[in-house]
Amino acid sequence: MLVGGIEAGGTKFVCAVGNEKNELLERVAFPTTTPEETLEQVFAFFDRFDLAAIGIGSFGPIDVKKDSETYGHILCTPKLAWKDFDFLGAMKARYAVPMGWTTDVNGAALGESALGAAKGMKNIMYITIGTGVGAGAIVDGKILEGIGHPEMGHILVRPHEHDHYEGFCPYHGNCLEGMAAGPSIDGRLGKAGKDVEPTDAVWDYIAYYIAQALEAYTVILRPERIVLGGGVMKVPGMLDNIKGKFTKLLADYVPVPAVDDYLVLPGLGDDAGITGAIILANEVKA
Template identity: 55%
Template sequence: MLFGAIEAGGTKFVCAVGDETLTIKERISIPTTTPEKTMAKVFQFFDQYQLKSIGIGSFGPIDVNEASDTYGNITTTPKVAWQHYPFLTAVKERYRVPVAWTTDVNAAAYGELHAGAGRGHRSCVYITVGTGIGGGVVVDGNIMHGFGHPELGHIIVRRHEQDTYTGTCPFHGDCLEGLAAGPAIEARFGVKAQELDAAHEAWDIEAYYLAQAVMNYTLVLSPEKIIFGGGVMKQQQLYPLMRTHFEKLMNNYVQTPDFDNYVVPCELKDDAGITGCLLLAMDEISKKMEHLHF
């Protein structure tokens, strides 16, 4: 039995075909250009296979509200060519199989909970810190959606006392993404984050903002794990700095798990999203079978 997975990112689409053991049979990477060009290559890849279902994790914002007229669409993305693109409909019409639909970070959260750093737990928050900051939430084993999907990178944080940078977010300026994503580090210090020494002051500022995010997610959601991914989080010195700031900020108000086991790097690394998409594709088959039995 084969399942399709589409991790649709702003820079590239990763497409894969895997089986029920999560063994990937084939995968390709396609540049994200226009819907016409990119999706033609996506279809060319999947047309080779007889798929039981497909899971999509897409860059956003996207419409995840099944009651909405624009459910399944990419909405107000800065990538103009993709604005209001009916992604879910296009895939369903091509293959006529069940299709799961969520954000790329929700898919990564789902992958990490079931097959990565969150194994054995029922809830997690997954945050990616790179060109932007995004996050997904899984509660009781299910992705959390409301009228829309969480936008965990755009929470408002308290400014570091030594930080005067105005922020990169075009919508909010100095939200978490505006102050702590990779471009903000580069704009503040004039070099790319990975070129900064591990002892550079940048990392204490970064850790302060990320610790506030961890505190906010902890107080609002009480997840069993908070899992970090993305290029910025490859800087291992961030974790002890985050712990120091988190403990000071929380000030023993809430008893939390030991930080080193609670706030962890992702295990699946670059495969978190594609793994989550495969798992969601399998879930679509299970839902269909339950509905038929009902």
């Protein structure tokens, strides 16, 4: 019995078909453009299969409250073509199957807790630091949600003493996303991160902001493990830099596992999100 999964990112969509073992059998990726153009490609892929359910992990913010009039909508996104778009409704109009709906980072957290670097753990967190910053958490085996999903990329951080950048986030300025996501490199230096040497001081600033956030998440959520993904984490030496700063900031206030076991890279690599979408589909299928 086949299920479908969508990792709907702000830059690209990944669609896949998997089985009851959460194995990815076939997949496709394409750029995120307008809802109409993008869904045309989604439908072209899934129309070839007889699916029992579909799981969707979407960029946000999104409405995850099932009793809300806008449940399944993408909300106040900077991708203006998608603002207030009824994503889940459009999918249900095409496919009469059960559908799971959550954020892309929640999907990645689900994937990593089931099959990745946090396999078998019931209390974990996944954070991605790339073009933006997003995070999802699994608490007691379930995706963490309240009146909405967490937006952990927008906690405020204390500026580094040598960093005079004010942040690019139009809502909060010096929040974690505004200070540590990819566009902050261009904002400081006028060039993309791929063109910046790993020894540049800017990476030290970014490690400091990420470490601050991880310290906050640690004392609030008390996860068993935190998985760090996204393009910024591929910078040589970044993970070790974060570990050192995190250890200093936490200051042994609460016990955590050894830092090398606590802060880790994704076990599923770039497949964490789409794997989570397939898992979500298997969870909701009739």
